[in-house]
Amino acid sequence: MGITQLATYQGLRVGRVRFTPLGLLVIDVIVSFAICCLSSYIAWNDWRFWTQPSVLAQAGVVIALLAGGKWFLLRREYRVPADRVALACLWVIVLYAGLALGIVFLRPYYSRSFLLASFLLLLTWQFIEVLPYRAVRAPRLAAVPGPLVEKLMRVEGLNLTLLTEPLIDSTIEGLVVDLHMPLSKEWSRFVAESAAMGLPVYHAASVYEAATAKVSLEHAHAGWLSALFNGNLGYLPLKRAIDILCVLVSLPIVIPLSLVIALLIRLDSGGPVLFWQERVGQGGSVFRLVKFRSMRVDAERNGAQFARPDDDRVTRVGRVLRKYRLDELPQLWNVLKGEMSLIGPRPEQVEFARQFEEEIPFYRWRHRVKPGITGWAQVQQGYAAGVQDTMEKLEYDLYYVKHLSLWLDLNIALKTIVTIVTGFGAR
Numbered sequence: 304m305g306i307t308q309l310a311t312y313q314g315l316r317v318g319r320v321r322f323t324p325l326g327l328l329v330i331d332v333i334v335s336f337a338i339c340c341l342s343s344y345i346a347w348n349d350w351r352f353w354t355q356p357s358v359l360a361q362a363g364v365v366i367a368l369l370a371g372g373k374w375f376l377l378r379r380e381y382r383v384p385a386d387r388v389a390l391a392c393l394w395v396i397v398l399y400a401g402l403a404l405g406i407v408f409l410r411p412y413y414s415r416s417f418l419l420a421s422f423l424l425l426l427t428w429q430f431i432e433v434l435p436y437r438a439v440r441a442p443r444l445a446a447v448p449g450p451l452v453e454k455l456m457r458v459e460g461l462n463l464t465l466l467t468e469p470l471i472d473s474t475i476e477g478l479v480v481d482l483h484m485p486l487s488k489e490w491s492r493f494v495a496e497s498a499a500m501g502l503p504v505y506h507a508a509s510v511y512e513a514a515t516a517k518v519s520l521e522h523a524h525a526g527w528l529s530a531l532f533n534g535n536l537g538y539l540p541l542k543r544a545i546d547i548l549c550v551l552v553s554l555p556i557v558i559p560l561s562l563v564i565a566l567l568i569r570l571d572s573g574g575p576v577l578f579w580q581e582r583v584g585q586g587g588s589v590f591r592l593v594k595f596r597s598m599r600v601d602a603e604r605n606g607a608q609f610a611r612p613d614d615d616r617v618t619r620v621g622r623v624l625r626k627y628r629l630d631e632l633p634q635l636w637n638v639l640k641g642e643m644s645l646i647g648p649r650p651e652q653v654e655f656a657r658q659f660e661e662e663i664p665f666y667r668w669r670h671r672v673k674p675g676i677t678g679w680a681q682v683q684q685g686y687a688a689g690v691q692d693t694m695e696k697l698e699y700d701l702y703y704v705k706h707l708s709l710w711l712d713l714n715i716a717l718k719t720i721v722t723i724v725t726g727f728g729a730r
């Protein structure tokens with residue numbers, strides 16, 4: 304994830320022109336209206352789409368909901384161009400799917416030509432709209448020395464210069480400071496004078512988070528995490544409703560596919576089709592996770608252990624299932640039971656979870672939300688094994704807890720599709 308959002312958090316600057324989020328929203332509404340006019344001309348050789356009362360209502364709903372959704376997209380400071388265009392396209396698809404359902408049940412007048420033209424043009428606009436963001440360069444930043452700053456110096460995509468003395472040149476566009484670290488009087492005076500002169504001062508933890516999509520464990524504390532999590536509680540009932548709806552809608556595809564997978568497992572290695580294992584869920588409670596068996600029946604005769612690259616315990620069919628995450632399909636049952644969510648931190652085996660709780664600070668905080676079939680760490684990092692990998696995974700999990708929202712879940716869903724297609728991080 305890049306750092307250009309530091310330059311665009313308050314809007315978008317192209318040359319000497321600066322567009323605020325509200326200004327970008329107005330442009331989006333105007334373009335959407337123009338697209339409806341063009342689509343009307345394609346359908347009826349008349350650009351006045353409002354002369355068709357039913358089409359006017361449909362177009363009005365699309366423009367209003369599209370603008371509302373894009374408003375939230377523009378306000379998310381952790382979005383990058385690729386995420387923006389993907390989420391915007393998904394939002395357009397969801398809107399038109401809802402419009403199609405409305406047409407099926409309410410049976411109003413509609414024009415296929417108008418709907419198809421407006422749909423394709425709006426999708427095209429999502430790609431065009433994001434082009435200026437791709438041209439935005441990372442701002443030139445200077446950093447006051449500190450442990451977290453040294454960590455930042457190893458992050459790709461940052462145009463960051465480490466200061467050796469309290470002096471910067473006029474080309475610097477922002478100052479990065481670890482505000483949790485005590486500074487000498489000389490550095491404190493320098494930071495205060497820089498801020499007084501109008502130079503933006505960024506907290507090093509915030510820059511680390513924006514640049515890596517992770518929360519630094521060194522700067523996490525219980526009060527901060529609790530306040531952030533409690534602010535997102537209102538989304539949880541909607542998240543649960545989406546989980547149930549998605550599972551029910553997917554059943555006509557999942558059930559036949561599962562029957563085929565079950566048959567292949569029996570033909571390949573015999574034994575049970577399903578594998579049950581105790582995992583740690585929300586609040587630290589233990590539940591039985593189910594998945595298609597992808598390893599030999601005696602794979603854990605020596606106790607629980609992480610999967611290794613080219614693990615010889617994995618069966619032939621299991622290797623394909625694990626690569627494309629098809630072994631996770633039975634966990635839809637855990638989702639229906641309320642033990643898991645479609646999206647959240649991956650549930651860990653009880654033995655490993657207890658170990659990590661003792662060794663890694665704030666590990667228990669990943670249990671504040673329901674575990675998921677897929678999650679932010681899975682699409683960003685891939686498979687994690689051992690304490691060091693788990694610490695990095697925890698930083699992703701804490702980022703998810705902090706930014707828990709519909710838009711982040713949609714982002715993860717899109718990245719999961721890419722992960723399934725590419726087999727990223729599978730073992």
